[in-house]
Amino acid sequence: MPKIQCTCGNMLRMGDIPCKIQYMFISDTDFDELQGAVDAEELYLKMKMFFQCDSCSRLWVYWNGFDNPPKEYAPAID
Ligand SMILES: [Zn+2]
Numbered sequence: 001m002p003k004i005q006c007t008c009g010n011m012l013r014m015g016d017i018p019c020k021i022q023y024m025f026i027s028d029t030d031f032d033e034l035q036g037a038v039d040a041e042e043l044y045l046k047m048k049m050f051f052q053c054d055s056c057s058r059l060w061v062y063w064n065g066f067d068n069p070p071k072e073y074a075p076a077i078d
Contacts, residue, residue, distance in 0.1 A: 002066055007074070010055035021051050 004012040012021060022045040034043065050061040050070070060070040 004051060004060050004070065006053040006056060006058055006060070007072065008053060008056040008058065010053050012053060012060070016050055019051075021054055023050050024048070025050070025053065044062050 002014070004014065006012060013019070014022065024044070026043070030046050034046070042067060048062060050059050052059055057068045057075050059073040062068070062070045
């Protein structure tokens with residue numbers, strides 16, 4: 001598991017199980033390939049992950065697996 005130091009300086013705790021700042025998501029097209037009752041492991045393998053900084057709420061999205069660096073998304077200022 002890689003480590004992320006957020007732009008705000010916070011070190012994200014990515015290794016916790018379960019991880020409170022980790023979110024899983026799946027595209028509609030990938031989901032559409034699944035049929036009937038779905039095995040949790042099969043679904044897990046299709047999902048992508050992002051981590052939310054618990055200090056500044058930035059999202060770090062792994063669009064292309066852990067071998068590639070995550071994309072940073074910062075919330076707009078109100
Ligand atoms: Zn942060």
